[in-house]
Amino acid sequence: MGTQAVVARATEGGGFAGRIVLHDGEPGTAASLLRSLVHHVCGGDVEAATRLLIDEHPGGWVDIPDADSDGTCLCHDAPPLNGPATTELATHETSGHTEFVYVLYPDRLQILVLGSDGWEEIRSISWAY
Template sequence: MSIRSIIARPTPDGYAGRYVHSHGHPSQRVPILLTSVQGHFAGNTEAAARYYLDEHPAGWSRLGAAFTTPLGPVALGPDSNQCYCHGTWDDGPNLLTQDDVDPLWHEWIYLMRADGLQIIRTDWRKCTQADWASHLLPWTTHPTAPLPATLR
């Protein structure tokens, strides 16, 4: 079963982002996001957010660490990025905000902040989003560093 997530950026009212269908658990998502920001985007979190959120407005089937392979619905390798807006899918924009999050469909939220990657674990048993578990990892965190216990 896919672990679904949202990758987002902060907004004045909360956050806004895109759906990612597969591999949403922190053990898979955190190394990819840290590696992409530290490597491909050379520490520029805004450039990374533009790529993930603005240049691919329909969202993602999966995220990978390979930025040299073409995008689209056909898997070109285990590290390829697959978006819903390029190739034969050609889906329209799908913006998700804090008002759209459903813990049954979006198990994790990855908030790309200037000071780090905020990882939020959604929980349908909690009454409000303020009660959901959250952890901030600095962008300088090594991609293979052990995750905090709350994220395992």
């Protein structure tokens, strides 16, 4: 099984809400795929990428879509064998089982890990090339 992660948008108060990704969660892989999605699939529109990842696929993802792949979502393409995928958002309060969180902001991608005091930023990457 791959590295689990969450792709998310920021919420008020410094939190996040998003969808689970079962594979592609390592920072080197996920950051590259998310940048490809924003630039090559969504034409640089971060909000369109965020809607695609979070709003249009409420079951979450097996793997992240990008310029070379449509990804595999859990709500349309690959429902889990043990029943329908959850449609509850993964949040800063409920995502303790994931290794990384990728928060999409208009100007950057923030990468978080769970530290002793909660979610901590390990990297922030500009969308600009």
